Amino acid sequence: MAGQAQYEELVRQLSAVGAVRRDLARIMPPDCPAGSGAVLTILDVHGDMHMSKLAEHLAVDLSVTSRQVAHLVARGWIERLPDPVDKRSRILHLTPAGLDRLDDLFRRTTQLLAERLSDWSDDEVGQLIHLMSRLRESFGDCRPHPGRVHAPADTPVIEETTRTPANAHT
Amino acid sequence: MAGQAQYEELVRQLSAVGAVRRDLARIMPPDCPAGSGAVLTILDVHGDMHMSKLAEHLAVDLSVTSRQVAHLVARGWIERLPDPVDKRSRILHLTPAGLDRLDDLFRRTTQLLAERLSDWSDDEVGQLIHLMSRLRESFGDCRPHPGRVHAPADTPVIEETTRTPANAHT
DNA sequence: GGCTTATCGTTGCCCTAAGCAACGATCACG
């Protein structure tokens, strides 16, 4: 149990971190409106998935995800394949072009971060990632989020199958 | 110097943390549109200050700060005192009513955080705060960016859906 | 088989946050 005084500070820092995110968004190419990078990254890391699963990863509304995906599809970076077992669903798949774009985005963020975080140790970055990740988990089911994590045994789980994690770039 | 692979993950977590912030904003009273809490807290912690200083703390544009402050002034939670040594400036001062409101906000966030972070140790929260704070510091002088300066990346839009965002070239 | 209900994704509409630019007012300095 953490001290209450900390919570105040935590909330403030949470807001401040938004500025960092905006800074990162600023160096993105104009046709990559922010969230795009997150979408591509998630598809790259976790492989093909459905809209609902992606929305869950992004922790935003399905409508938002839908628009982001439409944007990316229009540019040929991901494709919406029909799901053979459920014609309502669409399977999101990262295209080679999308991987290229992701590479570009990755290069941009890496450049900026390497510059800004030059005096951070590997361990510190890792800790920050870990703690933020944990924070998000702790807030997981805070609201009526679409797509309860129910994975029926007979449903072919698409996650992490079609495409292997692919840490191709580095 | 941190490993590059981490940067990708860091960016993603940075986005995800936005969801936590939104969750926190959701439990605020309707007349406290998000940033208000941050403003009140900063004034409470750091004492009276000028607009520019506040904007710096919030890491947002002066115009944004100005509107937030106007909102809070209208509700009597802070006041804009004239600066005796510079008639252009205005000194922001937290009123007793503002302190009350801050107390309320504080109670709300504390309640939610205590609930969500019940299994966090005092030390972990402290570390997260410290690391986020440090992150922000590392990004300190990123502000005066005149918008999209880089943009060699443009991709032809492929029509697939009925909607055509197509803001590719402007 | 048909009927009803639940689920998946898309879209329309709205709100808020944030930035840029222009402006009025004031300082600072020649």
Place this chain on the structure above:
DNA sequence: CGTGATCGTTGCTTAGGGCAACGATAAGCC
């Protein structure tokens, strides 16, 4: 005392995000 810099406010614009309604499909039930 005029010229330029600085502080803050306001108008305009954009992007991100949510809610609700909808069409299409799946799953249950009679």
